Amino acid sequence: MTHPAIAAYGLRKSYGDKTVLDGVDLTVPEGTIFSLLGPNGAGKTTAVKILSTLVTADAGDIRVGGHDLATDPQAVRAAIGVTGQFSAVDGLITGEENMLLMADLHHLSRREGRRVATELLERFDLTDAARKPASTYSGGMKRRLDIAMTLVGDPRIIFLDEPTTGLDPRSRHNMWQIIRELVAGGVTVFLTTQYLEEADELADRIAVLHGGRIAAEGTAEELKRMIPGGHVRLRFTDPAVYRTAVSALREAAYDDETLAVQIPSDGSQRDLRSVLDRLDAAGIEADELTVHTPDLDDVFFALTGSAAVPAQTDRTDQADQADQPEETTVR
Known part of the structure; x- marks a missing residue:
């Protein structure tokens, strides 16, 4: 050793x-x-x-x-x-x-x-x-x-x-x-x-x-993974399919204006597979699926109680990563 x-x-x-x-x-x-x-x-x-x-x-x-x-x-x-x-x-x-x-x-x-x-x-x-x-x-x-x-x-x-x-x-x-x-x-x-x-x-x-x-x-x-707030976001173009998803996924948050459903998730492969299996079982096909996981900005704010990113952070260099949640989109 x-x-x-x-x-x-x-x-x-x-x-x-x-x-x-x-x-x-x-x-x-x-x-x-x-x-x-x-x-x-x-x-x-x-x-x-x-x-x-x-x-x-x-x-x-x-x-x-x-x-x-x-x-x-x-x-x-x-x-x-x-x-x-x-x-x-x-x-x-x-x-x-x-x-x-x-x-x-x-x-x-x-x-x-x-x-x-x-x-x-x-x-x-x-x-x-x-x-x-x-x-x-x-x-x-x-x-x-x-x-x-x-x-x-x-x-x-x-x-x-x-x-x-x-x-x-x-x-x-x-x-x-x-x-x-x-x-x-x-x-x-x-x-x-x-x-x-x-x-x-x-x-x-x-x-x-x-x-x-x-x-x-x-x-x-x-x-x-220590920080709550991860979720899977489903977006639909067909209002009827959207309403079916809302009925089938009762623990999810939903937005009637954008036809989007947000399901709590830890972002792991196992959790994502569970969400997809539930959608398949209900015969629901989303037009867009996005996985959101907390990033290090979220971790930093949660642990330090800071209201702003650390001093000297390059906001222009990190605009897509520091200002926006980490997301992976599957179409």
Whole structure:
């Protein structure tokens, strides 16, 4: 049995009278993406800073990469890489020089440092820009360079604190692909994000942090199933068939104006099959069937009581997904 990449139990941190983390438990298996969600001020960045040895916890048993953070922080630092909310790239020097600087900090020989820098610049599609000042890079290029610099020491655990904030949709999707490739190579990624779609796309497991505690944890699908409101919507064009459906499906809500019937459902295959079997038994054929399942927006609002999506969410990028329920239509 392998040790988890990250294990924290009873994690606590306060600043003065304000308790930021109040007994947080986290376990992250090796080679997975773990995403920590939460509204602004929930303590996501504080958790990352503690787990990456930048801030000392008030209490808690923490092991990262199999090392006890309290007794062997240097071993933890040797096992991890950190990309913070704000780029650590030095804009006054070139991308290549940024990479070589990191190689020096990791005590690599000149030859090894150049080899690693060259390989990573090529891997992150930065070879053509390597000798240009980093200040001339686009936001997406700077983020790629930032992560490439993080990888110079070949960490097996990487903390990414809101890595795609401020990036355009194309750059964000490129970053997602980079993260997936890292995990495919055996790296463990601890991801904090303001973008709910990002966690849904990437994370093997998601934890929602609220009020200093973990409000819920699970896969994206497990979290979505926690929230009520799923349903199957049937739409008819023939009023007579619609009335037959209303009579046969007495627990359903219906709309006479649109000739639509809405049946409560958890969105599972078994539940959908049950609905279809009932329609077949009653000889009812809908003109359109739509399955609605709660999305991570619904989960976030339900668990945090937030009246708005997390700050910095890109509403134009997520208009179809964040503003609208998840739906699959069958005609």
